[in-house]
Amino acid sequence: MESNEIAGDLSKVLLTQQEIHDKIAELSRRIEADYEGENLLLVGVLKGAVMVMADLARELKLPLNMDWMAVSSYGSGTKSSGVVRILKDLDSDLTGRKVLIVEDIIDSGLTLSWLRANLESRGAASVEICALLRKPDAAKVEVDVRYVGFDIPNEFVVGYGLDYAEKYRNLRDVGVLAPHVYS
Numbered sequence: 001m002e003s004n005e006i007a008g009d010l011s012k013v014l015l016t017q018q019e020i021h022d023k024i025a026e027l028s029r030r031i032e033a034d035y036e037g038e039n040l041l042l043v044g045v046l047k048g049a050v051m052v053m054a055d056l057a058r059e060l061k062l063p064l065n066m067d068w069m070a071v072s073s074y075g076s077g078t079k080s081s082g083v084v085r086i087l088k089d090l091d092s093d094l095t096g097r098k099v100l101i102v103e104d105i106i107d108s109g110l111t112l113s114w115l116r117a118n119l120e121s122r123g124a125a126s127v128e129i130c131a132l133l134r135k136p137d138a139a140k141v142e143v144d145v146r147y148v149g150f151d152i153p154n155e156f157v158v159g160y161g162l163d164y165a166e167k168y169r170n171l172r173d174v175g176v177l178a179p180h181v182y183s
C-alpha cells in the first residue's frame, strides 16, 4: 500500500522512508564497527519492530542470527505499567551471546529496562539496544540505549511497524495520527 492512500489519517509526516533508510544505514555502520568479528544475535520485539528488524538485518554486513520476542505490559489503557508478560519467548539459548535488542520505539522506557534485565539474567555476554525512535519527554526510567535513530516529540506516532489499533503498520513513513481518527 502506498503511504498516501491513508495519508489523510496523519496530521503530519515526521519521518519519510528516505530519512528512515538513511538512518538505518548510519546505525548499521556503527553496529558493524562495534561487533566486528562477532556472531551477533538480533532480538526483535514483536510486532512493532518487524520493519526495523527487516531493514537493519539486511543492511548489516555481519554474520548474525535473528530471534523474536513478544511482550505485553500489564496495566490498563495505552500506558506502560512496567510489569511485563512474555507472550512469545525466544527460541535461542543466550549463554555467551552478544545480543542486540531491536525496538521500534522507547516511550516510558519501562518495557525495555525490564527486557534488558531479563535477557541479561539468561547469561548473555552483552545486551545492547537499538531503537529507531525515542520520546525523551516520556521517559520514566533511564535506559542506556546505544543506538537511537531519532528523538521525537511526545506524540502518538504510527507507520513503519507502529500501529494504532493494529492499523498503519504498513505505512512507509512515520507520522502523527490525526485527532479525527481516534476521537
Ligand code: XMP
Pocket: 048, 080, 103, 104, 105, 106, 107, 108, 109, 110, 111, 112, 155, 156, 157, 158, 162, 163, 164
Ligand atoms: P514503554 O513505555 O515501556 O513502551 O517504553 C514502549 C512500547 O509502547 C508502544 N508505544 C507506541 N506505539 N505509537 C505506537 O504505535 C507510539 O507513539 C507509541 N509509544 C509507545 C510500543 O509498542 C513500544 O514498544
Ligand code: MG
Pocket: 045, 046, 047, 048, 049, 103, 104, 105
Ligand atoms: Mg514495540
